[in-house]
Amino acid sequence: MGFIQDISPILKKTELTFLERYREAKEVYTFIFEKETDINWKAGQHGVFSIIHKKISKPTRPFSVASAPEENMVKITMNIGDHPSEFKQAMLDLTPGMKISMRGPIGPLYLDERNPSLLIAGGIGITPFRSVLKQIELAQKEIANPITLLYTDSNKSYIYKNELDEIAKNPPIIIRYLDSRDDLYREINSFTTMYQEKGIYYLAGKKSMVDSVSTYLKSQNISKRNIKKDVFVGYK
Ligand SMILES: Cc1cc2nc3c(=O)[nH]c(=O)nc-3n(C[C@H](O)[C@H](O)[C@H](O)COP(=O)(O)OP(=O)(O)OC[C@H]3O[C@@H](n4cnc5c(N)ncnc54)[C@H](O)[C@@H]3O)c2cc1C
Known part of the structure; x- marks a missing residue:
């Protein structure tokens, strides 16, 4: 589209x-x-x-x-x-x-299944990714490329966790629950090292989180073209 x-x-x-x-x-x-x-x-x-x-x-x-x-x-x-x-x-x-x-x-935050995907959710920014992962589960489609969800929440209040854990039993979906910026950047680094320019990055959450992760990705030579984002305006 x-x-x-x-x-x-x-x-x-x-x-x-x-x-x-x-x-x-x-x-x-x-x-x-x-x-x-x-x-x-x-x-x-x-x-x-x-x-x-x-x-x-x-x-x-x-x-x-x-x-x-x-x-x-x-x-x-x-x-x-x-x-x-x-x-x-x-x-x-x-x-x-x-x-x-x-x-x-x-909106543009739907999956391009032709590439490895890194979904990055900050807190309530998990909402679009629940839809993405649930759709894969229900459609029972063969997914050729890896999909990793990094779900970060400093309060460790991970909503939908039981459902997400069920979905993650199906390879190639991997979910990491994180609560610090350092861990988030470490996980991003391991994905970018593995997939380089082939990876597509999907970001959702409040503006400060989306902006800082997007800036970090660009500093790691990820092209703007490969970064899709939903900024949840209205949250500080
Ligand atoms: C694509 C997208 C998807 C979203 N999905 C979700 C979701 O799944 N769950 C969820 O909880 N929220 C989501 N949001 C955010 C949601 O739309 C509300 O803005 C948010 O929930 C805060 O609403 P509120 O009524 O509590 O606060 P509000 O009363 O709307 O606003 C709180 C503060 O933010 C300021 N503000 C509001 N809108 C803007 C703006 N456009 N630009 C700058 N400042 C603004 C207000 O002036 C106020 O100071 C999404 C936003 C976008 C753009």
């Missing part, structure tokens, strides 16, 4: 029916919506979601779709602390049967 194909689904607006929510961790919630038959996305893409059940001042936010296209639902997962924004309070106020609107999904 090219740039235009990656963003043109933004024109398509769908109303999704809320089914349920549950907690993944102390301040992390997952919301499940019914999957309308006419929605299609590539694992790793994000939707642009708008609150429509009440009037709020900034009703729209992007969220990665954490479910795989083969799963029969749209799942989004987000941090919600003690003092939620108006948007997130409205999310918590949803009751089954209510609607939310979604544009897309769009």
Whole structure:
């Protein structure tokens, strides 16, 4: 897909029916919506979601779709602390049967299976990669090239861990749970040493993390072309 194909689904607006929510961790919630038959996305893409059940001042936010296209639902997962924004309070106020609107999904964070892939998630940035890995598991496709997920979280609060561990039983998927920048760069180095310019790097998380890892990769002579990223704006 090219740039235009990656963003043109933004024109398509769908109303999704809320089914349920549950907690993944102390301040992390997952919301499940019914999957309308006419929605299609590539694992790793994000939707642009708008609150429509009440009037709020900034009703729209992007969220990665954490479910795989083969799963029969749209799942989004987000941090919600003690003092939620108006948007997130409205999310918590949803009751089954209510609607939310979604544009897309769009974006470039889907896998190019022709190359070895290094997925790098900072905290809540794991959401697109759950979709990517779950899709591989459900589609039972032969994957010719290695896929490594580096999941870094300084609080060691690794959401989806049980599911990810199940998925990682299938080679060639490898998952490393990390909690320090040093370990992260060590793992990146071992991947870049092995695959050099053949590797494609996928980054998701807050801006400071994505920027610093992207700068590090470029300092290791990884071409900008081989780095795909989703910056989760809105997180410091
Ligand atoms: C592609 C993409 C995928 C994302 N996926 C997820 C996900 O899966 N899970 C998740 O929890 N979050 C995700 N986000 C972030 C999400 O959209 C929200 O911004 C975030 O959850 C914070 O929302 P909030 O309502 O708590 O805070 P907000 O009230 O939106 O904002 C918190 C602070 O950030 C500032 N801010 C907000 N938007 C911007 C902006 N565009 N540029 C600069 N500053 C800004 C605000 O001014 C405020 O100070 C994603 C973002 C992008 C772009």
